Amino acid sequence: QVQLEQSGAEVKKPGASVKVSCKASGYIFTNYGIAWVRQAPGQGLEWMGWISGWSGDTSPEQKFQGRVTMTTDTSTTSVYMELRSLRSDDTAVYYCARVFLDGGYGSFDYWGQGTLVTVSS
Amino acid sequence: DIQMTQSPSSVSASVGDRVTITCRASQAISSWLAWYQLKPGKAPKLLIYAASSLQSGVPSRFSGSGSGTDFTLTVSGLQPEDFATYYCQQGHSLPLTFGGGTKVEIK
Numbered sequence: 001q002v003q004l005e006q007s008g009a010e011v012k013k014p015g016a017s018v019k020v021s022c023k024a025s026g027y028i029f030t031n032y033g034i035a036w037v038r039q040a041p042g043q044g045l046e047w048m049g050w051i052s053g054w055s056g057d058t059s060p061e062q063k064f065q066g067r068v069t070m071t072t073d074t075s076t077t078s079v080y081m082e083l084r085s086l087r088s089d090d091t092a093v094y095y096c097a098r099v100f101l102d103g104g105y106g107s108f109d110y111w112g113q114g115t116l117v118t119v120s121s
Numbered sequence: 122d123i124q125m126t127q128s129p130s131s132v133s134a135s136v137g138d139r140v141t142i143t144c145r146a147s148q149a150i151s152s153w154l155a156w157y158q159l160k161p162g163k164a165p166k167l168l169i170y171a172a173s174s175l176q177s178g179v180p181s182r183f184s185g186s187g188s189g190t191d192f193t194l195t196v197s198g199l200q201p202e203d204f205a206t207y208y209c210q211q212g213h214s215l216p217l218t219f220g221g222g223t224k225v226e227i228k
Contacts, residue, residue: 004164035217044208044219044220044221044222045157045159045165045208045210045219045222046219047210047216047217047218047219059215061215061216062216095164095165097165100167100170102153102155102170102171102174102212103152103153103171104150104151104152104153104171104212104213105153105212105213105214105215105217106212106217107155107167107170107210107212108155108157108165108167108210109167109170109176110164110167111164111165111166112164113163113164114164
């Protein structure tokens with residue numbers, strides 16, 4: 001069965017970086033892209049961007065450009081999301097999700113369990 | 122960016138009730154709309170894609186409708202496991218955007 005297993009919770013200081021991993025299993029990794037979505041405490045969902053499992057091409061949301069890097073490792077079927085220059089408002093649960101191409105730009109058919117990133121001095 | 126507006130933001134309902142959640146897009150998005158269910162501490166779950174297509178494994182009491190700018194998610198015969206927060210998401214154009222969420226609570 002399809003599974004996305006994320007790395008554990010992180011606590012970071014403002015200005016630091018965090019790298020969250022997402023290990024995929026149960027499907028052909030290169031056939032699907034992976035998106036990153038976050039949810040700040042008490043807030044809704046926010047799409048951060050995505051990466052192709054085939055080419056490694058990325059499309060980050062404009063507000064994160066210059067601060068986020070998404071990478072893949074096909075040998076371990078893993079995807080990574082690094083967010084730099086962390087601020088307190090980056091405190092959130094970060095999800096990876098498989099992109100399901102339903103005819104439009106897509107929806108997300110399988111999700112990881114989420115990784116809580118806390119930014120605090 | 123396309124803004125997605127959900128209503129209501131919360132609803133109280135009883136087991137067996139019919140619940141309808143609406144999602145309005147700030148511009149036409151054809152049928153590129155998905156619905157998700159979120160529960161604390163659990164991975165989000167895709168319920169509906171392309172506005173009205175039921176994701177595999179999702180109970181048939183969930184249904185979606187709409188096109189253009191106005192969409193609905195209906196739960197016919199609410200079950201205890203359905204108490205959760207629901208989000209819509211447009212897949213028409215980048216950046217992909219979500220609605221603000223609707224919390225379905227026990228009355």
